[in-house]
Amino acid sequence: MIFSLARRVATALCFCLSAVIFAAVTFASAASVLAGEIPRSQPPSSDTTGDQGVISAINAYVQQGWTDAEIRPSAEAKDGEFVRRVFLDVVGRIPSTEESSVYLDSEAKNSKTELVDRLLGDDYVLDYGRYWSTVWTNLLIGRTGGQGRRTLVNRQGLAQYLRRSFYRNKPYDRLVAELLTATGVNKPGEEGYNGAVNFLLAHLGDNAIQATARTARLFLGMQVQCTQCHNHPFNEWKQDQFWQLNAFFRQTRALRTFQGRNIAKVELIDEDFVSPSRDMKKAEIYFERRNGTTSVAYPTFVDGTPIGESGYVDQVNRRVELAKLVVRSDYFGRAIVNRMWGHFFGYGFTKPVDDMGPHNPASHPELLDYLSGQFAAHGYDLKRLVRWIVLSEAYGLSSREGRDNSTDDPALGEPPLFSRFYLRQMSPEQLYESLLVATQAEQAAQGDEAKKEQMRRRWLDQFTIAFGTDENDETTVFNGTIPQVLMMMNGDLMQTATRCEPGTLLHDVATSQAKPREKITRLYMATLCRRPSSREIKMADRLWQARKGDTVAALQDVWWALLNSNEFILIH
Amino acid sequence: MKPSTTPGMTRRHFLGHLAAASSLAPAAFQLTGALRANAKELSRNHRSAILLWMGGGPSTMDIWDLKPGAVGSGPFSQIKTSGDVQICEHLPQMAKLMHHMAIVRSMSTREADHNRGRYYLHTGYVPNPNVTHPSYGAVISHEMASQTTDLEIPPFISVGGSSEGPGFLGMAYAPFVVDANGQVRNLKFNTEHDRLMQRMHMLREIETGFIHDSRGLAAKDHAKVLDKTLSLLTSKQMDAFRFQQEPEGVRQRYGDSPLGHGCLMARRLVEAGVPFVEVNFGGWDNHRDVFNTLQNDKLPKLDQAMSALIEDLEQRGLLDSTAIIWMGEFGRTPRINGNTGRDHWARGWSAVVGGAGINGGIAVGKTSADGGHVETAPYSSENLMASVLKALKIPLDRTFTSSNGRPMKIANGGRVIGELFA
Numbered sequence: 001m002i003f004s005l006a007r008r009v010a011t012a013l014c015f016c017l018s019a020v021i022f023a024a025v026t027f028a029s030a031a032s033v034l035a036g037e038i039p040r041s042q043p044p045s046s047d048t049t050g051d052q053g054v055i056s057a058i059n060a061y062v063q064q065g066w067t068d069a070e071i072r073p074s075a076e077a078k079d080g081e082f083v084r085r086v087f088l089d090v091v092g093r094i095p096s097t098e099e100s101s102v103y104l105d106s107e108a109k110n111s112k113t114e115l116v117d118r119l120l121g122d123d124y125v126l127d128y129g130r131y132w133s134t135v136w137t138n139l140l141i142g143r144t145g146g147q148g149r150r151t152l153v154n155r156q157g158l159a160q161y162l163r164r165s166f167y168r169n170k171p172y173d174r175l176v177a178e179l180l181t182a183t184g185v186n187k188p189g190e191e192g193y194n195g196a197v198n199f200l201l202a203h204l205g206d207n208a209i210q211a212t213a214r215t216a217r218l219f220l221g222m223q224v225q226c227t228q229c230h231n232h233p234f235n236e237w238k239q240d241q242f243w244q245l246n247a248f249f250r251q252t253r254a255l256r257t258f259q260g261r262n263i264a265k266v267e268l269i270d271e272d273f274v275s276p277s278r279d280m281k282k283a284e285i286y287f288e289r290r291n292g293t294t295s296v297a298y299p300t301f302v303d304g305t306p307i308g309e310s311g312y313v314d315q316v317n318r319r320v321e322l323a324k325l326v327v328r329s330d331y332f333g334r335a336i337v338n339r340m341w342g343h344f345f346g347y348g349f350t351k352p353v354d355d356m357g358p359h360n361p362a363s364h365p366e367l368l369d370y371l372s373g374q375f376a377a378h379g380y381d382l383k384r385l386v387r388w389i390v391l392s393e394a395y396g397l398s399s400r401e402g403r404d405n406s407t408d409d410p411a412l413g414e415p416p417l418f419s420r421f422y423l424r425q426m427s428p429e430q431l432y433e434s435l436l437v438a439t440q441a442e443q444a445a446q447g448d449e450a451k452k453e454q455m456r457r458r459w460l461d462q463f464t465i466a467f468g469t470d471e472n473d474e475t476t477v478f479n480g481t482i483p484q485v486l487m488m489m490n491g492d493l494m495q496t497a498t499r500c501e502p503g504t505l506l507h508d509v510a511t512s513q514a515k516p517r518e519k520i521t522r523l524y525m526a527t528l529c530r531r532p533s534s535r536e537i538k539m540a541d542r543l544w545q546a547r548k549g550d551t552v553a554a555l556q557d558v559w560w561a562l563l564n565s566n567e568f569i570l571i572h
Numbered sequence: 573m574k575p576s577t578t579p580g581m582t583r584r585h586f587l588g589h590l591a592a593a594s595s596l597a598p599a600a601f602q603l604t605g606a607l608r609a610n611a612k613e614l615s616r617n618h619r620s621a622i623l624l625w626m627g628g629g630p631s632t633m634d635i636w637d638l639k640p641g642a643v644g645s646g647p648f649s650q651i652k653t654s655g656d657v658q659i660c661e662h663l664p665q666m667a668k669l670m671h672h673m674a675i676v677r678s679m680s681t682r683e684a685d686h687n688r689g690r691y692y693l694h695t696g697y698v699p700n701p702n703v704t705h706p707s708y709g710a711v712i713s714h715e716m717a718s719q720t721t722d723l724e725i726p727p728f729i730s731v732g733g734s735s736e737g738p739g740f741l742g743m744a745y746a747p748f749v750v751d752a753n754g755q756v757r758n759l760k761f762n763t764e765h766d767r768l769m770q771r772m773h774m775l776r777e778i779e780t781g782f783i784h785d786s787r788g789l790a791a792k793d794h795a796k797v798l799d800k801t802l803s804l805l806t807s808k809q810m811d812a813f814r815f816q817q818e819p820e821g822v823r824q825r826y827g828d829s830p831l832g833h834g835c836l837m838a839r840r841l842v843e844a845g846v847p848f849v850e851v852n853f854g855g856w857d858n859h860r861d862v863f864n865t866l867q868n869d870k871l872p873k874l875d876q877a878m879s880a881l882i883e884d885l886e887q888r889g890l891l892d893s894t895a896i897i898w899m900g901e902f903g904r905t906p907r908i909n910g911n912t913g914r915d916h917w918a919r920g921w922s923a924v925v926g927g928a929g930i931n932g933g934i935a936v937g938k939t940s941a942d943g944g945h946v947e948t949a950p951y952s953s954e955n956l957m958a959s960v961l962k963a964l965k966i967p968l969d970r971t972f973t974s975s976n977g978r979p980m981k982i983a984n985g986g987r988v989i990g991e992l993f994a
Contacts, residue, residue, distance in 0.1 A: 206859070225685055292907065351701045360701065401786040411789050412975040413702035423788035462757060482726065482748055483757065485801040490758040539777045546770050557767070561774035566794035567782045 051387060054374050059393040061367035065417050066405075073394075074402035074420035079104050080529035081398065081572060083115065086390055088426065088571050089344050090119045092131030093433035097526050104529075116390050120383045125167055132382075133162035134429050135343075139218060140179070141202040143460070152201040152254055152266045154186040161195025172336055172380035176219050177323040187265045197268040201254055207285075208249035216245065219326050220302060221335030221356035230290050235359040243287040244300035248322040250285060251313050270319070273311035283311025301325040331356070333372035337385070338362075341371075344389050346424040346571075347416040363415040394418040399572040424571050428460050431569065432493075438527050438563065439497035440505040459493065488564050498560050500552055506559050510552045516544070519551070520558060527562040618719035619893045619928055619964040620842040621712055623850040624835075624878065626900035627733060628857030629689065631914050632922035633906060634866055635660050637677045637935075639943040644906040646863050655933025662871040665879035671933040672882055672891065673926035674992055678937025680950035681902060684916040686857075689901030694736035696954040696984040703740065703974050708897075708957065709848040710738035710745035711982065715966045716847040723845050724807035726800060731834040733852025740974040743793040744800065747850065752830035754813035754837050761805060772802065789975075812844035813837060822884075827876035829853075835881040842885075842894055853877075856900055860911035885927065895928035895963045897956070906944035920946045923956055925992065928963035936991045954986025962988050 066073060077085070083103045087095040095103075103115045118124065137145070137159045146155030165175050184194025186201055203210035209228055216222040224232070227242040250273040257264045275283040284296045299318055300306045305325060308316035326332055338356060342348030349362040362368045371388070378384050389395060399421040408417040416422070426434065435441065462483070488494060500506045509522045520540050524532045532540070544554040562568060633639060634646045636659055650658035653670035666673075683689040683698065692698050695705035706714070713720070713727035720727055726748035728738075738745035750756055761768065775798070783791045804810065811817070815836040826832035834851035841849050853874070858865050878898065885891040903921020904914035920939045926932050937948040958968055961983055970982040 230684075288909075399787045409788070412977075423790045425790065481743070481746055482797060482801050482804065485797055486756070486758040486805075489801065489805075490761045495762065533781060536777055536781070539774055543770060543774055557771050557774060560771050561778055564775050564798075565778040565782070566791045567778060569794065570787075570790055572787055 050378075051384070051391075054371075054388050055391050057370060058367065058388060061364060061370065062392070062394045062418050065364060066419050069408070069417055071405040071408060071417065071419055072402055074398045074400055074405060076396055077398040077421060078530070080525075082112070082396060084529040085421070085571060086116065086119065086395075088430055088434070090116075090131075090386060090390065091124055091127040092134065092430050093127070093437050094527075095529070096437050097522065100525065100529050112396070113391060116387060120387060129163045129166040131429075131433075132166045133159050136162050136166075140199045140214075145202050146198075149262065152186065152204070152256070152263065153198045154188070154195075154266075155198070157186050157188050157193070157195035158198035159195075160188055161198070164195075166382075169381065169383050172375075172382050173327040173332070174380075176332075177327055180215065180219075180323040180326065181317075181319045183268055183270055185265055185267045190265050192267065197266075200249075200252065201266055201268055204249070204252060204254055208246060208252065211249050212242065212246040215322075215326070216302065217354045219335060220329065220331040221338060221350075221354050222302065222331065223352075223355040235357050239287070239289065240295065240297060241300075241302060243285060243295075243297035245302060247285050247297050247299035248307075248318045250283075251311070251318050270313045270317065272313055273318070275311060280311045282309040284309075301329070302331070303329060330372075333376045333380075334368055336380075337368060337372045337375055340382075340385055341389060344386075344395060345416070345418060346422040347410045351410075363417075395421070397421050399423050421572065426569060426571055430571075432456060432459055434568075435493055435497065435563070438505065438568075439493075440503060440508070441493060441496045459491075462487065484569075485564075488569070494560075494563065497563065498556050500556055506555060510555050516551060519555060523555065523559055523562055527568050528565075618716050618845075618847060619895070620847050620849070620890075621708070621895040621897065621928075621960060621964060622835075622838045622842065622881070623708055623848070624831075624896065624898045625733065625735070625850055625852050626856050626898065627690075627852060627854030629686070629900045629902045629904060629916055630856035630870075631858060631862055631866065631904035633903065633914075633939075633943040634862070635663070635871070636675045636922040636924060637939060637943065639906075639939075639941065642906070642942045644908055644942060644944075646908070648863070648867070653933075657933070657935045660871065662867055663875045665875045669879055669882045672886070673896070673924050673932050674930060674934050674936055676923045676925065676936045676951060676956065676989065676992075677920075677939055678946040678948050678951050679899075679903070679921045679923050679956070680946045681918045681921075681952050684902050684918040686901060686916075689916075689918065691736055693899060693901050693953050693956075695739070696957040696986060697980075703978065703980070704737065705974075705980065706739040706741040706745065706972075707736035707747075708960070709735060709747055709850055710741045711961070712848045712964060712966070714738075714741050714745050715961075715964075715970070715982075720845060720847055723809070724803045725809045725812065725841075725844070725846065726804065727846060728848045728850075729841055729846055730850045731837055731852060732830050733850070733854065735850045735852075740972065740980070742789075742796070744796045746797075750813060750837075752833045754815055754833070756810070756813065759805065759810070765806075772798075809844050812840045812846070815840055825876075825884075826880040827873060829873040829877060831873050831877040832880070835877045836884075839881060839884050839888075839890075842890060843888070858904070858913050859909070859915055860913040862904070862908075862913045864912075882926070891927050893928060895925065895930065895960050897923065897925050897960060899923035899956075906942050917944070920944055920950075925956070925960065925963075930959070930963050930992045931994065934991065936989055951989055952986070954984040955989050956986075957983040958986035959989045959992050962993065 080100065083100050084094055087093060087099070103111060106114065108114060120128070137155065141153055141155070141158060145151075146153040146158075178196050179199045182194050182196035182200065184197050185192040186195070186198050187193060188195065200208075200211055203214055213225045213228070216224045222237070224237055224242050224245070227237045227239050231238045251270050253269050253271045255267045255269060257266070272280070273283045274280070276286065277284060282298070284298055286294050286296055288294055298306065298309050299321070301322070307318070307321045307325075310316045334356065335354065338348040338350060339353050342353040349364050349368045350356050350360050356362070371385075374388075375381075375385050397418075397420050402420060405417070405419040407414065408419045410416040410422060497504060498506065500510055505526055506523075509519050512519065514522070517537065520537065521531050524530060540554065540558050543557050544551065547553040547557070631646075633644075634648055638648060638650045638658070638660060639645050640650065649661045651661045651664065651667050653659055653667040655670035655673070657670060657675055659667060659670065659675075681689070681692060683692045688699055694707040697703075697705040709728035709730065716727065728745055728747045730747035730749045731754075732752040734749055735747040737747070763771070779791075779795050779798070783795060815823070815833060818836060818840075823832075823836065826836045831851065831853040834853065838849040838851050855865075855870060882891065882896065885894055902916055902918040905917040907914070909915055920943065937946060937951065939945060940947055961968060966982070968982060968988070972980045972982065974980050
């Protein structure tokens with residue numbers, strides 16, 4: 001009796017101590033965040049030999065794939081194509097003409113490396129942070145997350161937390177651990193605010209079923225939704241495993257504060273889990289099998305590792321244990337590497353990127369293993385990983401078919417060989433930001449930051465439809481559809497862009513002193529990062545004649561055509 | 573229904589300007605045949621289908637295949653209908669029209685996951701990482717293409733939801749999505765017609781250059797979609813979406829719900845010659861409180877709108893050439909769970925089909941006494957799809973070639989459900 005009491009006191013003391021340390025560390029980082037400063041991002045590694053080694057290894061692995069398939073890669077992409085592509089994939093928008101000139105006019109031998117280091121450095125820390133915050137907000141809670149009267153999510157809060165994380169290039173394992181273990185209030189400005197709570201708050205309904213599925217899918221590359229109700233029909237996952245993972249989320253509670261009939265704020269807390277048996281030492285959960293029988297589950301990780309069964313948070317903090325198990329697992333690095341590769345190449349090593357396992361073998365298993373190992377060895381530094389990918393040989397290839405690699409076409413269902421750059425649609429967010437850059441419409445438009453954000457959201461909302469199921473599924477009607485084309489032809493943003501109002505790029509070009517041909521070239525550079533061909537110049541001349549010599553009107557027509565073209569809207 | 577003109581121009585007026593426009597106009601200007609010189613009344617020489625998609629997986633055991641006395645039975649009673657079947661008491665208007673419809677009570681599909689189920693029921697194929705299969709709308713509009721050459725609006729329309737895509741049939745057969753109010757955004761354009769055409773010339777020049785550069789399919793697809801959009805912009809068939817033009821009495825008959833609006837729009841679209849319309853009506857994923865939801869929310873709206881649609885089509889002489897399909901991605905468990913709800917269940921559930929010459933007033937197959945299992949020949953998505961295609965007189969020996977060169981049988985080679993036809 002005394003021993004167990006002493007043990008409890010000792011445990012409590014240990015906990016207090018670690019809590020103090022933990023709190024100190026958290027407070028330190030929280031303090032800088034609260035102070036609103038944007039910490040300087042990590043400078044790109046001075047140890048470029050290390051990076052070059054990794055990049056060479058990536059190249060070797062990919063080349064091996066080409067050799068095995070007896071194909072040769074396409075040629076290198078043109079400079080204009082490369083700078084446009086890398087801006088889109090790293091900071092989420094096309095470059096302005098000034099930005100692309102810096103690269104295109106550079107005579108340095110390592111201009112590509114310089115460009116990439118610039119994008120990953122201080123000059124673009126805001127763009128980088130904003131873009132990747134958008135990408136991850138969509139992944140974590142969907143494009144429609146945070147909408148609706150009864151939502152527990154504050155979308156801005158999550159976006160802000162992610163932005164700040166990406167500003168300081170927070171190591172990926174730290175980011176995921178924070179998302180999984182977060183406690184605090186969801187709304188910026190409130191006491192105890194912690195934007196990270198919004199991830200789990202989006203998925204705690206129905207005993208955290210969605211939190212379980214999303215955690216496995218996003219951070220471990222495992223699709224387990226089916227196994228909520230039965231063993232997975234196609235992979236090895238069993239129903240017990242789903243509920244054993246779900247058990248990790250049972251010490252959470254969302255406390256709502258109401259203002260009238262609306263939810264003013266929500267706090268996510270850790271709370272002791274009292275199971276139906278009320279046995280705090282072995283706090284079980286129950287689940288129903290298909291045949292109606294009831295089974296029991298204790299928190300056990302996907303690889304079979306059990307943790308303590310206590311329901312008391314101060315004895316076993318299940319989410320903290322989960323976070324440790326997740327970031328230490330083999331699946332963790334492979335899942336993020338696969339996803340990041342897919343971000344830059346349009347296809348990962350598996351399709352889909354988050355359904356990995358023996359049932360869905362990777363196209364380049366050794367490369368995946370190698371890159372995951374390197375990523376972990378380098379402290380889960382996301383900017384590092386980006387640098388390796390973007391400076392690889394494959395990423396710099398043209399999207400133009402080569403002489404003998406026409407078989408390398410994942411759009412036709414073949415596993416990707418990355419012997420050319422695969423054409424893909426911009427995301428709605430990329431398109432929006434790119435339109436703003438190309439047209440400088442933002443400069444011409446009125447409104448403060450909040451209004452601009454509102455405009456952006458309204459524009460994006462056109463394209464997303466929620467399915468209204470218990471899985472928070474959604475889809476976009478964006479890619480290559482009539483509504484997208486209509487928006488590009490007639491939408492508000494386009495109308496502002498082509499109206500030739502002061503401040504817009506079109507106005508700048510139209511009123512400049514340059515020769516007509518030079519003006520046309522400027523429009524091409526601003527949108528497509530290339531010069532017009534002679535055919536295109538002839539076409540523009542004919543337009544000018546049709547407009548009876550009204551240069552401004554002719555430029556408007558060319559501008560409209562450029563912005564509506566497939567070459568603008570596609571990443572190539 | 574008298575179509576009104578798009579503000580500012582008529583097609584003839586538009587084309588007149590085109591002819592008189594500058595030297596740009598005759599210079600080999602060819603949209604892919606999207607513009608038609610004669611906007612005559614579209615003659616209806618083809619069939620159509622309307623899919624009422626009940627997203628979430630409705631509890632068909634409480635709607636079309638009740639099991640009074642079973643352990644898992646709900647509180648609803650059955651009522652007699654104008655056919656040989658009994659249905660839920662909360663569908664009194666449908667009960668008068670069941671002689672037009674058949675209930676396939678022997679649906680048994682393996683997919684009880686929303687995404688997988690939705691895909692499977694829409695395409696007849698289970699999801700596969702190597703191929704994206706075309707959905708009902710894409711297949712039907714593709715097969716009807718030669719009969720719908722005068723159609724200027726998209727042949728595959730999805731109301732209030734996104735349906736499933738065209739897969740390897742290409743973006744030309746992608747669903748055109750409108751919300752339940754029929755709003756199409758950004759439809760009004762502010763350029764004069766001949767100027768628009770000249771812009772299109774320039775655009776065509778840029779696009780063609782890029783396409784000839786062998787970059788990939790996406791480049792070509794975009795050009796096709798451009799043509800379709802242009803066709804849409806200038807068509808007075810767009811009026812079909814404007815269901816608000818219907819007389820008040822008609823609108824009230826359909827009811828003021830998204831399903832009511834969608835069904836009314838579907839009738840108008842089918843009248844205008846659209847071969848496939850999907851109307852989305854979700855909210856059936858009732859893991860909790862299912863009976864309350866059905867009785868007080870979903871079923872009254874369903875009863876109102878679906879019965880209005882069938883009646884309306886029949887009165888206008890369109891029912892014989894229009895197939896109607898009612899289904900969700902799966903059914904729900906015969907057991908009631910701890911939250912007075914039902915969970916996903918694909919082993920035995922009901923779909924409803926009718927119109928286009930399909931036998932009405934019958935039930936196809938039967939389920940066990942507890943409602944969970946099919947006791948007669950089980951039918952799956954490919955069987956239902958084959959049956960619908962047969963009703964639309966689309967040959968079932970068609971084989972497509974997917975983008976990676978694999979032959980893909982239409983409707984996955986499914987056998988027709990014999991009982992649905994004479």
